[in-house]
Amino acid sequence: MDASPSLQLIGAWSRAASDAAPLASPLARQPRLQDHLRREITPQRTAVLLGLILLSIATEHFCPPEFGIQKADRWKPYAVVDSICMGILLIADGLPPEAVLLALTVIYVLAGIITEHEAFSGFSSPGVLAFGALFVLSEAFAEVKVLDALISRCLGSPKTLLTAQFRITVPVAVLSAFFNNGPLVAMLVPIVQAWSQRHGHSAAQLLMPLAFASTLGGTLTIIGSAANLLAHDRARALDPPVDIGFFDLTPYAAPLGLLGLCYMLVAGPRLLPKSTEVGRDGQVTRSPSKSQRPGAFPQFTAFTADDMPSEAELVEPDQLRRYHILFVVRSRCPSIGCSLFDMGMTRLPDVLVLELRREGQPLQDTFGTALAAGDFIKVAAGAASIARLRKAYDGLEPAVHKDLATLGPHRRHRRLFEAVVASNSALVTEPLAKQKERLLRKAGSVILAIRHSSSEAAAADLEARSPLKLVPGDVLLLEAFPDCLDRLADFSVVAAVESSKPPRRGRQQDRLRGLLCLFGFVLAIGLNGLGFLPLAAAVLALDFFCCCARVLSWREAMRGVNGSVMMTIAASFGISAAMTKTGAAAALANALLNVGLRSGPFGVLCMVYCGTALLTNIISNTATCVMMIPVAVHVAKQLRQSDGCENIDEKTLLFLVIFAANASFATPLGSPSNILVVDAGNYTFGDFVRFGGMLQIIMMWATCSALYYFPCS
Structure with a gap:
């Protein structure tokens, strides 16, 4: 199913770019209205608009289509078609689809093309509410x-x-x-x-x-x-x-x-x-992404037991930000009986397995020994990697899980925090064991791991060092409620770890x-x-x-x-009403029929599918569906009057539009699912064209053939 247009490629990229832009200095000259207009009304957009207007004038003068409306209103279908084409261009340029569609709907109301009820009927639609x-x-x-x-x-x-x-x-x-x-x-x-x-x-x-x-x-x-859902709602109307x-x-x-x-x-x-290439020896090589997905693992090298370097060799600048943390294997863990290599922990980036303990003794074969309930796994990892590690393996919990249980049942409100110990903190003057109790009692927080400020201490084994006291500059990895750390003045800096909500499972x-x-x-x-x-x-x-x-x-x-997708779907009802009421949908349907009927009813189905698939690979599938549903309905009505096409009814054409509007395979632009995997898989535009383009052609022939030989009527 579709996600919100905030996940759709064009809208997401435009908003991400604006969010990432640095804030302007208060002393800098603020942009004026003329500057905004100059940036939005570009020569290219102006040329396209003028070209559309001239094309409309030429069409009306040399080959006027039949709209089925009064002569005084013949400007309306041209205005609707030209504005929709400009809307597609604006969406392709990066404007949010919901803003463009809503603006077009408001313009149609102000111009008297549609009524206010027709424009905003989508906001009271049960289908939109259900979605x-x-x-x-x-x-x-x-x-x-x-x-x-x-x-x-x-x-x-x-x-x-x-x-x-x-x-x-x-x-x-x-x-x-x-x-x-x-x-x-x-x-x-x-x-x-x-x-x-x-x-x-x-x-x-x-x-x-x-x-x-x-x-x-x-x-x-x-x-x-x-x-x-949109097609279902429009079909009932x-x-x-x-x-x-x-x-x-x-x-x-x-x-x-x-x-x-x-x-x-x-x-x-x-x-x-x-x-990505991963070998049996645990060596992993990844080609770097052009823009790393937020929260993604960085490039890494994993080691097997034979080539594990000494801890002194592990002290590198990026590894100084790692914590040494102890995990315990609970009895419910589904990985019991599997080795760490079979679990894939030797391949996890930014996670280095240091030791496997059983009954207090380290095991020689760290990566090949089958896990048992009660085993302890010591790893070196960053804060974000620790959060992901907890979510990836059910039954693998921090060794301080009993302290975490005392925080209460509201786990969904807790997060991980990195806190820097201040110079005037009581944590540096009293034993750590006593301060753990104070943090647990007064701030509702539990220390999961400690990263020491000095490079020698940071690379050393925390338990071997056995610190009784902290020093200013040490960093604590805490699990706490967001509002609880404000009660203490022990930390100079507190930063939340992104996506660190503890998993709610096991109980x-x-x-x-x-x-x-x-x-x-x-x-x-x-x-x-x-x-x-x-x-x-x-x-x-x-x-x-x-x-x-x-x-x-x-x-x-x-x-x-997500308000963006709700606005997109609801605003699209006005676009559909404008195309139907002005006769633009009927004219476009007649044009498709004139071309497609040269190859029979199957050619008409292919023409409707191609037009819909072309739009859905450029803009969102909801906007495409809105624009093509009125066209499909008029095509079905015209086909009924043709010989040999009586079985192809409105429902068959609606199904065709549904399948074509969802078939956004050739580009990453039309589907929210595609944008979610672009950076994660390090894909290029050509990868979608090469792999998805052939799928697009196959699905076109298969869909048109299925609906031609087995219509819904």
Whole structure:
């Protein structure tokens, strides 16, 4: 399913660029209105607008199309088409899609092209409300880690790349039929990255199939993507209304998705780049990314037991920022019986395994010994890597887990912090053991690890040094509640570690919450599929249940709803109304028919598919769906009047638009799933054209053939 346009490539890049821009000095000259206008109204955009206006004038003068409206209103369809073309250009230039679509809708209202009710009917649409509620549901499932456990079991330990791709794409395609694409892919990208590193596979050959599988799976059900819900909502507004059931897309989407998965499995090893190479000896080489994804692991070298260097040799500038931390293997850990090498810990970047202890004694074969409950693993890692390590391995917890349990049940509010000890802190005057109790009692914080200020101490074994006191400048890695550290004046600098929320698993209530969420979701989807409960009401009821069960707080649920995608979908209703009311959709449909009918009804289907697929690879699939649905409806009405085309009705053309609008494979521009894997897999634009372009052609012929030979009527 689709994520928000904040995850869509064009909008995300423009906002990321503005966020990353340095703040202007208060003394610097502030830009004036003329400067803003000069920057936005560029000569290129002005030339395109003038060209569109001249083309409209020439079209009206030499070959005026039939709009079916009064002569005095013939300027309106030209204004709509020209403004939509300019909107596509602005989106391609980096403006947020939701801002462009909403601006066009407001302009149409002010110009008298559509009414206010027609422009803003999307804000009261049950389909839009249901899609927003699905964002909250995705956040809830990410919190209870149900999908993480399911995906981890599906991935297993494949030996070949083909098996790895199969184990990733199939479950993702199934899950994407019921969950938002963006949050699902965003949740799975770090899992697949770490999993590929642990098992010696190239992440670049797994992440693009992951994104494409989520896109293919999103067409299986009506809630699979925003385009599906939008088409469902617009179909009910037709006269007569067209009903699209929850699983009506499945008979077509299942074989099409299977065909797409087969293509990826066959062509993936040959067409996808190989940016990561991992050998059996643990040596890892990665080509650097042009822009590292925030929170991504840096380049690293892992060592086996035979070539492990001494700790004196490990003291390098970047390693001085590492902590030495002790993890304990709990009895619930699924990795019990596996060695550290089999677990992939020797391949994790920025994580160096120093020692494996059993019953207080270090083991000689650190990486080849099978783990047992109660074993201790000493690692050297950065703060962010420690946070990721806790999430990657269930049952692997810091050795101070008993102290963490005393912090209380509200784990979702806790974070990791790096705190620099101040010179006037009581931590430097009294024994550390006593100060640990004070931090736990007064600030609700637990020390996980210590990094000493001197380079010799930083590289040394903390337990061998046995520090009784800290010194100013030492850095503590703490787990605490964000507002608790303000109660102490012991630290000169406190910095939160990004994405360091502790995983909520291991307790009985965690498993119970996960099972209840999964059962509630299956029940809600089942009741809606059988027609007993509207989709929006079913999903909203499940959202309220998740908040009542403390899976999410109400504030977290509200933050989970992305306003950008909601605005994009709601504003697109006005665009659709303008195209229909002015006759622009009918004129475009007639043009497609005149060209496509030369090859028969199949040619018409191909023309509609090509036009939709071209737009969806440039702008978002929701905007594409809005623009093409009125065209598809008029094409269907005209086809009914042609010989041999009586079976191709509005529902068939709507299905064609749905499949084509979701088929954004040839570029990273149209799909939020694609942008999420661009940097993670170090892909280029050419990688998408080479691997996804052929898939685009295959899906076009397969979709048009399926709907031509097996129409919905």
